[in-house]
Amino acid sequence: xxxxxxxxxGPTPIPSEALLAMAQPIDYHRSEDTVTLIKDVLTKLKHVFxxxxxxxxxxxxxxxxMEGAVANLLSRGDKVIVIxxxxxxxxxxxxxxAFGIQIIPIDVTWGNAVEPQTVETLLTENPDIKAVFAxxxxxxxxxLHDIEALARLTRTRPTLLIVDAVSGLGADDLQxxxxxxDVIVSCAQKGLMTPPGLAVVALNxxxxxxxxxxxxxxxxxxxxxxxxxxxxxxxxxxxxxxxLTALQCALNRIYEExxxxxxxRHSRLAAATRSAVKALGLSVFAASPANTVTSIRLPEEVDxxxxxxxxxxxxxxxxxxxxxxxxxxxxxxxxxxxxxxNDVIVxxxxxxxxxxxxxxxxxxxxxxxxxxxxxxSFKY
Amino acid sequence: xxxxxxxxxGPTPIPSEALLAMAQPIDYHRSEDTVTLIKDVLTKLKHVFxxxxxxxxxxxxxxxxMEGAVANLLSRGDKVIVIxxxxxxxxxxxxxxAFGIQIIPIDVTWGNAVEPQTVETLLTENPDIKAVFAxxxxxxxxxLHDIEALARLTRTRPTLLIVDAVSGLGADDLQxxxxxxDVIVSCAQKGLMTPPGLAVVALNxxxxxxxxxxxxxxxxxxxxxxxxxxxxxxxxxxxxxxxLTALQCALNRIYEExxxxxxxRHSRLAAATRSAVKALGLSVFAASPANTVTSIRLPEEVDxxxxxxxxxxxxxxxxxxxxxxxxxxxxxxxxxxxxxxNDVIVxxxxxxxxxxxxxxxxxxxxxxxxxxxxxxSFKY
Numbered sequence: 023x024x025x026x027x028x029x030x031x032g033p034t035p036i037p038s039e040a041l042l043a044m045a046q047p048i049d050y051h052r053s054e055d056t057v058t059l060i061k062d063v064l065t066k067l068k069h070v071f072x073x074x075x076x077x078x079x080x081x082x083x084x085x086x087x088m089e090g091a092v093a094n095l096l097s098r099g100d101k102v103i104v105i106x107x108x109x110x111x112x113x114x115x116x117x118x119x120a121f122g123i124q125i126i127p128i129d130v131t132w133g134n135a136v137e138p139q140t141v142e143t144l145l146t147e148n149p150d151i152k153a154v155f156a157x158x159x160x161x162x163x164x165x166l167h168d169i170e171a172l173a174r175l176t177r178t179r180p181t182l183l184i185v186d187a188v189s190g191l192g193a194d195d196l197q198x199x200x201x202x203x204d205v206i207v208s209c210a211q212k213g214l215m216t217p218p219g220l221a222v223v224a225l226n227x228x229x230x231x232x233x234x235x236x237x238x239x240x241x242x243x244x245x246x247x248x249x250x251x252x253x254x255x256x257x258x259x260x261x262x263x264x265x266l267t268a269l270q271c272a273l274n275r276i277y278e279e280x281x282x283x284x285x286x287r288h289s290r291l292a293a294a295t296r297s298a299v300k301a302l303g304l305s306v307f308a309a310s311p312a313n314t315v316t317s318i319r320l321p322e323e324v325d326x327x328x329x330x331x332x333x334x335x336x337x338x339x340x341x342x343x344x345x346x347x348x349x350x351x352x353x354x355x356x357x358x359x360x361x362x363x364n365d366v367i368v369x370x371x372x373x374x375x376x377x378x379x380x381x382x383x384x385x386x387x388x389x390x391x392x393x394x395x396x397x398x399s400f401k402y
Numbered sequence: 403x404x405x406x407x408x409x410x411x412g413p414t415p416i417p418s419e420a421l422l423a424m425a426q427p428i429d430y431h432r433s434e435d436t437v438t439l440i441k442d443v444l445t446k447l448k449h450v451f452x453x454x455x456x457x458x459x460x461x462x463x464x465x466x467x468m469e470g471a472v473a474n475l476l477s478r479g480d481k482v483i484v485i486x487x488x489x490x491x492x493x494x495x496x497x498x499x500a501f502g503i504q505i506i507p508i509d510v511t512w513g514n515a516v517e518p519q520t521v522e523t524l525l526t527e528n529p530d531i532k533a534v535f536a537x538x539x540x541x542x543x544x545x546l547h548d549i550e551a552l553a554r555l556t557r558t559r560p561t562l563l564i565v566d567a568v569s570g571l572g573a574d575d576l577q578x579x580x581x582x583x584d585v586i587v588s589c590a591q592k593g594l595m596t597p598p599g600l601a602v603v604a605l606n607x608x609x610x611x612x613x614x615x616x617x618x619x620x621x622x623x624x625x626x627x628x629x630x631x632x633x634x635x636x637x638x639x640x641x642x643x644x645x646l647t648a649l650q651c652a653l654n655r656i657y658e659e660x661x662x663x664x665x666x667r668h669s670r671l672a673a674a675t676r677s678a679v680k681a682l683g684l685s686v687f688a689a690s691p692a693n694t695v696t697s698i699r700l701p702e703e704v705d706x707x708x709x710x711x712x713x714x715x716x717x718x719x720x721x722x723x724x725x726x727x728x729x730x731x732x733x734x735x736x737x738x739x740x741x742x743x744n745d746v747i748v749x750x751x752x753x754x755x756x757x758x759x760x761x762x763x764x765x766x767x768x769x770x771x772x773x774x775x776x777x778x779s780f781k782y
Contacts, residue, residue, distance in 0.1 A: 026427060028427070028428065028429075028430060030430050032640060033428045033429075033430065033431065033640065033643060035427065035428070036427070036428050041424070041425040041426070041427070042425055044421070044424045044425060044597075044644065045421040045422055045424060045425035046421070047406060047408070047415065047416070047421070048408065048413045048415070048416050048597055049406075049408075049413075050408060050410050050413065050720045051413065051598070053714070053720065081461075081462055081463050081466070081598065081599055082461055082462050082466065082622065083461050083622075083639045083640045083641065083642075084639075084640070085621075085622050085638075085639040085640075086461070086462065086466075086622045086639075089621050089622045093619075116621065117621045120619055120620065120621040121619045121621070122619065209640075211640060217424075217428055217642065217643060217644040217645075218431070218461065218640045218641060218642050218643055218644075219461055219599040219641075219642035219644075219645060238619070239473075239500055239501045239502065239618070239619060240500065241465075241469050241496065241497045241500040241501070242462065242463075242465050242466045242469045242623075243622075244500075258465075259463045259464075259465040259466075260412060260413065260463045260464070260465075260589075260591060260598045261463065261598060261599075262463075262597065262598050262599035262642065262645070263413060263597060263598055264424065264597040264598075264599075264644070264645075265597075265599060265642070265644075334433070340430045340433065
């Protein structure tokens with residue numbers, strides 16, 4: 023009896039009411055019902071972004087939102103800092119380069135977060151830096167960046183802080199207004215528990231001022247058009263109506279739980295997973311691990327790809343492997359979105375049995391026991 | 403008992419098996435099942451595009467595909483012809499302008515198609531024209547353009563023909579290979595009977611040669627990345643997995659019917675609708691009407707907006723009104739995608755009763771009778 027479990031850091035499991043909402047006959051995107059839907063979604067997103075700024079959405083994956091941030095915020099000849107500590111930091115750099123922006127990269131060893139001091143030194147040496155591009159949770163390594171510390175550096179300077187919160191939003195704390203983050207980009211298929219196809223972006227007033235000056239070419243990802251339409255529950259182009267319907271269902275879940283509780287839940291699940299990893303005699307790859315996903319360093323004698331294929335083919339369990347230089351070397355277990363304690367227990371228990379089956383000796387049961395202990399320590 | 407009917411030229415009704423496929427738990431976009439899904443979808447799209455060229459897809463609405471065509475095919479300083487005969491011809495011009503391309507517009511009175519002779523004269527006067535941007539079905543007016551005639555002009559010249567077939571694909575004939583069309587852009591939520599969020603694009607070899615030379619900035623809409631990934635059933639960025647699942651179901655319908663029969667069905671439905679319009683003493687707005695949508699000129703004494711609101715609010719029937727300069731002056735009834743004779747009868751019958759209710763005198767029953775006569779004349 024194979025039964026599928028999805029533990030990848032996106033797409034993440036979709037609540038059943040959201041799945042069923044998408045199976046309803048489709049509505050016209052200019053209908054009053056859709057206007058109400060869009061307004062409700064954008065209002066509830068503000069809660070998740072922890073901001074009073076209005077949020078805009080685009081019909082694209084998160085990378086489209088990232089391109090939009092580059093094309094709408096920057097101008098020809100701009101110089102920016104890009105923190106590259108994994109695959110998604112590299113993506114910021116690639117997009118900037120594609121648009122002719124001069125980048126000053128900060129290359130961080132994969133598995134580590136950037137030292138805010140490094141950013142501060144560069145900012146002081148280069149007062150003409152237009153923006154710092156950072157990543158909340160670097161999904162490829164499971165590392166959490168200290169966005170609050172970075173915002174402390176940028177908010178007193180004429181430098182924008184532009185954050186990829188694609189996987190981290192709704193799992194790792196990100197206080198847009200309190201911290202003074204200028205731009206946040208995220209998308210539907212991670213903490214927002216919705217199928218892929220929607221990007222969501224929030225900008226503060228400093229960021230909108232930069233948008234007014236930007237001279238890079240853009241059309242589909244034009245933030246001003248998306249923003250002004252969105253305020254009226256409208257869209258410049260046909261949006262992914264079914265995905266908006268699903269997103270509304272998912273946002274209702276976060277809204278009812280409250281974003282602080284949502285983040286606290288992810289924090290518990292991540293702590294339990296890390297505790298299990300240690301109890302099994304293994305180690306977490308990330309030096310500063312995120313709530314979003316736990317990256318586990320595999321023993322050298324374990325073939326990571328074979329392990330992941332075994333779990334998927336024989337048991338229907340999808341873990342994510344390592345990307346690029348980490349291929350075959352780590353396993354990433356997401357605890358992200360529509361997940362709770364029971365999902366984490368399944369993830370760990372299957373992980374234990376899989377390692378034993380592939381011939382690696384671990385103290386079976388120690389992982390789930392450690393996780394149970396962590397769960398017991400919290401007050402519900 | 404209000405019962406919804408959607409007669410807009412996008413989104414169009416979704417087959418029930420496609421709706422239910424989207425309600426299944428979501429799959430990982432790097433899974434083998436998704437690889438198989440993507441390959442199957444791209445293969446079946448070739449049938450719909452009537453081409454041997456491989457098709458690529460993007461997670462965006464059709465406008466994203468249009469921007470991709472501009473950003474991937476053209477270079478700085480290029481000069482292009484844009485046929486503007488409605489809102490979507492204007493969109494080509496707007497995108498080109500946003501990317502700094504020099505346009506020579508051909509402005510056609512709304513409701514008419516371009517005269518190929520006009521294009522030929524311009525091409526002869528300007529041998530350095532890089533591309534002609536055209537629209538198969540101009541959705542805002544219901545006009546069909548003679549793409550075959552335009553291709554006859556471009557295929558013997560070093561000029562690309564780039565066609566917006568967003569609403570027309572699968573309803574109006576478009577023989578990419580036989581006619582020699584260089585680039586076709588379309589999307590999911592029209593003839594392809596899938597919710598919005600996917601754009602589909604096909605390029606021939608001449609077009610790919612232009613892509614190699616293009617120097618305009620692009621990242622998310624990079625055609626080469628989408629194309630080479632797609633050949634292996636992969637994607638550069640997380641795609642709209644649920645929409646691909648729905649698209650597969652919808653493509654199975656077209657594949658089983660056969661694209662020529664699909665187009666013939668749309669042709670019958672359009673002919674019946676036009677015949678009904680005339681029998682009611684009204685006229686079709688488009689001089690060369692498309693199979694996709696029929697635009698009906700309303701009598702001056704009928705308030706088009708009030709009529710459309712009445713039908714929607716009281717009866718749950720969504721017709722599309724006029725856009726921009728045609729607002730309130732026309733009604734557009736789509737017969738597009740997952741529709742057959744019975745849907746058209748409902749569209750016409752409700753239209754008749756609505757006109758009577760709003761106080762305009764028409765020979766009730768004459769429309770549906772005329773449509774029935776047209777259907778009887780076809781051999782099934």
